[in-house]
Amino acid sequence: EVQLVESGGGLVQPGGSLRLSCVASEFTFNSYAMNWVRQAAGKGLEWVAAISDSGGRTHYADSVKGRLTVSRDNSKNTLYLQMNSLRVEDTAVYYCVGSPARPWLVPRFDPWGQGTLVTVSS
Amino acid sequence: HSVLTQSPSASGTPGQRVTLSCSGSSSNIGSNHVYWYQQFPGTAPKLLISESNQRPSGVPDRFSGSKSGTSASLAISGLRSEDEADYYCAVWDDSLSGLGVFGGGTKLTVL
Numbered sequence: 001e002v003q004l005v006e007s008g009g010g011l012v013q014p015g016g017s018l019r020l021s022c023v024a025s026e027f028t029f030n031s032y033a034m035n036w037v038r039q040a041a042g043k044g045l046e047w048v049a050a051i052s053d054s055g056g057r058t059h060y061a062d063s064v065k066g067r068l069t070v071s072r073d074n075s076k077n078t079l080y081l082q083m084n085s086l087r088v089e090d091t092a093v094y095y096c097v098g099s100p101a102r103p104w105l106v107p108r109f110d111p112w113g114q115g116t117l118v119t120v121s122s
Numbered sequence: 123h124s125v126l127t128q129s130p131s132a133s134g135t136p137g138q139r140v141t142l143s144c145s146g147s148s149s150n151i152g153s154n155h156v157y158w159y160q161q162f163p164g165t166a167p168k169l170l171i172s173e174s175n176q177r178p179s180g181v182p183d184r185f186s187g188s189k190s191g192t193s194a195s196l197a198i199s200g201l202r203s204e205d206e207a208d209y210y211c212a213v214w215d216d217s218l219s220g221l222g223v224f225g226g227g228t229k230l231t232v233l
Contacts, residue, residue, distance in 0.1 A: 047221040050221060095166055105214060
């Protein structure tokens with residue numbers, strides 16, 4: 001069974017940093033582009049970051065550019081999201097999601113992880 | 123607010139056919155495929171329709187998608203109680219400098 005398991009979420013103060021990880025299993029990780037999609041409590045979905053299958057290309061939502069950095073280690077089947085200068089409005093469940101390698105930047109999101117909660121609060 | 127407009131809520135009775143809409147513009151729905159997601163409370167979304175009208179493996183044929191101009195629709199026929207969920211449309215937008223967008227979502231209630 002395909003599994004994407006996120007970790008690293010938690011409570012952080014405004015201006016702080018956090019690093020999320022997502023480990024893939026039973027999944028040809030290096031054949032997929034990977035993404036982070038977030039959802040604030042009671043709100044809709046927001047696509048925040050994407051990385052190509054090789055890791056050579058990245059793309060970000062305007063709301064997180066310069067603060068969040070997506071990366072991947074294909075040898076470890078792991079996706080990362082480095083979150084710096086966090087704001088209260090970054091509070092959300094963050095999902096690790098696969099999408100087609102080519103063409104990439106297509107919102108065909110499958111599979112999804114179970115999500116990890118990030119809370120930014122003083 | 124999102125560049126994709128979905129009605130916040132919709133409802134239907136068991137066995138009925140309901141249609142959920144997603145309205146956009148020429149830079150998104152008008153020029154790119156639409157994707158639909160189903161989400162139950164406390165769980166991750168699930169891909170329901172891809173490339174505007176394709177059902178991934180395992181999705182019942184009660185669910186169908188269509189697109190016309192700058193609008194897309196998700197139709198659910200033979201409505202069941204287990205279809206009660208939130209439904210989101212998603213599309214790439216050629217005019218944005220960032221990533222693609224999701225609609226605000228429609229909460230479907232089965233009466």
